[in-house]
Amino acid sequence: MNDSFDPERWTEDGLANALDCVLNTDNPVPPTLARAMRHAVFPGGARVRPRLCLAVGLACGAKPGPLLSAAAVSIELLHCASLVHDDLPCFDDAPTRRGQASVHAAFGERIAVLAGDALIVLAFEVFAATIAQAPGRAAGLLRTISGAVGVPGGICAGQAWESESQVELAAYQRAKTGALFVAAAVAGAQAAGAEIAPWQRFGERLGEAYQVADDLRDVAADPAVLGKPVGRDVALDRPSAAREYGFGGAIRHFETLVADAMDAIPACPGAHALRAMVQHEARRLVPAEWLLRAA
Amino acid sequence: MNDSFDPERWTEDGLANALDCVLNTDNPVPPTLARAMRHAVFPGGARVRPRLCLAVGLACGAKPGPLLSAAAVSIELLHCASLVHDDLPCFDDAPTRRGQASVHAAFGERIAVLAGDALIVLAFEVFAATIAQAPGRAAGLLRTISGAVGVPGGICAGQAWESESQVELAAYQRAKTGALFVAAAVAGAQAAGAEIAPWQRFGERLGEAYQVADDLRDVAADPAVLGKPVGRDVALDRPSAAREYGFGGAIRHFETLVADAMDAIPACPGAHALRAMVQHEARRLVPAEWLLRAA
Numbered sequence: 001m002n003d004s005f006d007p008e009r010w011t012e013d014g015l016a017n018a019l020d021c022v023l024n025t026d027n028p029v030p031p032t033l034a035r036a037m038r039h040a041v042f043p044g045g046a047r048v049r050p051r052l053c054l055a056v057g058l059a060c061g062a063k064p065g066p067l068l069s070a071a072a073v074s075i076e077l078l079h080c081a082s083l084v085h086d087d088l089p090c091f092d093d094a095p096t097r098r099g100q101a102s103v104h105a106a107f108g109e110r111i112a113v114l115a116g117d118a119l120i121v122l123a124f125e126v127f128a129a130t131i132a133q134a135p136g137r138a139a140g141l142l143r144t145i146s147g148a149v150g151v152p153g154g155i156c157a158g159q160a161w162e163s164e165s166q167v168e169l170a171a172y173q174r175a176k177t178g179a180l181f182v183a184a185a186v187a188g189a190q191a192a193g194a195e196i197a198p199w200q201r202f203g204e205r206l207g208e209a210y211q212v213a214d215d216l217r218d219v220a221a222d223p224a225v226l227g228k229p230v231g232r233d234v235a236l237d238r239p240s241a242a243r244e245y246g247f248g249g250a251i252r253h254f255e256t257l258v259a260d261a262m263d264a265i266p267a268c269p270g271a272h273a274l275r276a277m278v279q280h281e282a283r284r285l286v287p288a289e290w291l292l293r294a295a
Numbered sequence: 296m297n298d299s300f301d302p303e304r305w306t307e308d309g310l311a312n313a314l315d316c317v318l319n320t321d322n323p324v325p326p327t328l329a330r331a332m333r334h335a336v337f338p339g340g341a342r343v344r345p346r347l348c349l350a351v352g353l354a355c356g357a358k359p360g361p362l363l364s365a366a367a368v369s370i371e372l373l374h375c376a377s378l379v380h381d382d383l384p385c386f387d388d389a390p391t392r393r394g395q396a397s398v399h400a401a402f403g404e405r406i407a408v409l410a411g412d413a414l415i416v417l418a419f420e421v422f423a424a425t426i427a428q429a430p431g432r433a434a435g436l437l438r439t440i441s442g443a444v445g446v447p448g449g450i451c452a453g454q455a456w457e458s459e460s461q462v463e464l465a466a467y468q469r470a471k472t473g474a475l476f477v478a479a480a481v482a483g484a485q486a487a488g489a490e491i492a493p494w495q496r497f498g499e500r501l502g503e504a505y506q507v508a509d510d511l512r513d514v515a516a517d518p519a520v521l522g523k524p525v526g527r528d529v530a531l532d533r534p535s536a537a538r539e540y541g542f543g544g545a546i547r548h549f550e551t552l553v554a555d556a557m558d559a560i561p562a563c564p565g566a567h568a569l570r571a572m573v574q575h576e577a578r579r580l581v582p583a584e585w586l587l588r589a590a
Contacts, residue, residue, distance in 0.1 A: 135430035160328035
C-alpha cells in the first residue's frame with residue numbers, strides 16, 4: 001500500500017465498476033431500472049461496512065486487490081439493496097433516503113423491488129471473477145456474506161422478526177444490522193487468510209454499537225442532517241435500545257460496546273490504525289455533545 | 296447412473312436439502328418467513344428448469360452429483376423467488392399460484408418480499424460448497440446463473456422492460472422467461488465440462504417455445520388446470536405472442552421453435568433421450584388438441 005491509496009475512492013470505484021459491468025455493456029438495459037440501481041448506490045451514505053471490511057483486511061495484511069474489493073463491494077451492494085426494499089410502502093414507506101427520494105418514491109414500487117433484486121444478484125456475481133484466483137477464500141467469503149443477508153441469521157431474517165409478535169431485541173438487532181457488520185469484519189479477515197474468530201466478536205460489538213447509535217439518532221438527531229424522517233421506530237412500534245434503556249442508558253451501552261470492540265482486535269500489523277478508525281467512527285456516530293447531554 | 300435414479304426425486308430432494316440447510320439449524324428462524332419460503336418452493340410446478348439442467352448435464356456425461364445439483368437447485372430457487380415477487384400487488388397482484396394462495400396472499404406483502412430475497416440469497420449460497428471441489432466450473436455456473444436473473448439480460452431486466460413504454464417482444468421474452476431456460480441448459484453443460492455454445496441455442500429456442508406456450512395457455516387453458524387466473528396478459532396489457540400472431544400462428548411458431556431446439560442438440564451420449572424428453576415436454580405444454588384447433 002502506498003501513500004496514494006485512498007480508501008474512499010477505492011470503495012466508490014469498486015462500486016462504480018461493479019455497476020458498469022452490468023449496466024454499461026453492449027446489451028440494452030431497461031433505462032429506468034438502470035437509473036434506479038445507480039440511484040440506490042450513489043451517492044452513498046457513510047459506506048461504513050465496506051470501509052470496515054477494507055480496514056480489517058488491511059489490518060490483517062491483505063492487499064486492496066480483487067478479492068478484498070469483491071468482498072467490500074458485495075457487502076455494500078447488499079446493504080443498498082436492503083435499504084431499497086426496507087423503504088418500500090409495505091415496510092417503512094420512507095419517502096426519502098440519504099437526503100434524496102427513496103427508490104420507490106423516485107421510480108415506482110415495481111422498479112424498487114426489481115432494483116433491490118438486481119443488486120442482490122450483482123452482489124454475488126462479483127465473486128465469479130475471484131473464484132479461479134483464490135477458490136478457498138472465495139468460498140468462505142460467499143458463505144459469510146450470504147449468511148449475513150439470508151436466513152437464519154441475516155438481514156432477511158432480521159426484517160422478518162419485525163412481523164412476529166415475539167421478538168428478542170438482541171437477536172433481532174444482530175440479524176438486522178449486526179449481521180452485515182460481522183460479515184464485513186470477518187470478510188476482511190477472510191480475504192487476508194487470517195483467523196476469523198476475533199473479528200467475529202469485533203464485528204458483533206461494532207454492529208450492535210451501530211444499531212444503538214441508529215436508535216439514538218432516531219430520537220435525537222436533526223432530520224435535515226440524517227436525511228430520513230426521524231421518530232419512525234416509535235411510530236412503527238419497533239424495538240429500540242433508546243426506548244428500552246433511555247437516552248443516557250443507551251449512550252453508556254454504546255460506549256461499552258465500542259470498548260469491547262477495541263478489546264477484540266487481535267495483534268495484527270494494522271491494529272493501531274484500526275483502533276484509531278473505530279474511535280473516530282464512534283464520535284461520528286455519537287457526537288461528543290450527546291455524551292454531555294447523557295451525563 | 297443406475298436404474299434407481301429418479302430425476303423427480305433428485306430435484307425435490309435437492310431443493311428440500313437446500314431449504315433445510317438454512318431453516319432446520321440450531322438457530323431460530325422467524326417462523327412466518329420459514330413457512331413462506333417453503334410455501335414458495337413446495338409443492339412445485341413442473342420443475343421444468345431444474346429437469347432441463349439435469350437432462351442436459353446427464354446428456355453431456357455429468358454425474359448427478361453436488362455440482363449439477365447446486366446448478367439445478369439454484370435455478371429453481373431463483374425461479375420460485377421470481378414468481379413470489381412477480382405475484383406481489385405492485386406487479387400481477389395474483390391471489391393464487393400453483394393452485395394455492397400466492398405467498399403475499401398467504402403471508403402478507405412484507406414476508407413475500409423477504410421470502411423472495413432470502414430465496415435469491417440461498418440460490419447463491421448453495422454454490423459455496425462446490426467451489427473447493429471444482430472452482431473453474433463453479434465460477435462459470437455462478438456467472439451463467441447470475442446473468443440469467445440480473446441485468447442486463449436476466450429476469451429482473453425482463454420484468455423491468457414491462458415498465459418501459461418501448462418494448463421489443465423477443466428481447467423482453469428472452470430476458471424474462473428465456474434467460475433462465477438458457478441458463479438451465481448451459482449450466483447443465485458447464486457442470487459436465489462440455490462446450491456450451493450449442494446448449495445456448497438449444498436453451499434459447501426452448502425458452503422462447505415455453506414463453507409462447509405460456510402465452511397460449513393464458514388465452515386457451517382451463518383456469519382450474521392452470522392454477523392461476525387466465526387472461527392476465529390482456530388484462531395487464533403485456534406483450535404476448537398469442538396476441539401478436541393469433542392462436543394458430545402462435546402454435547406454428549411454437550412447433551418451429553421446438554424443432555429448432557431439437558436440431559441444436561449436439562452429438563453427445565444422451566442426445567436421443569434428451570430429444571425424446573423435449574418432444575414429451577412439447578406435448579405437455581401444447582396438447583395435441585390445441586394443434587387440431589389451430590389447424
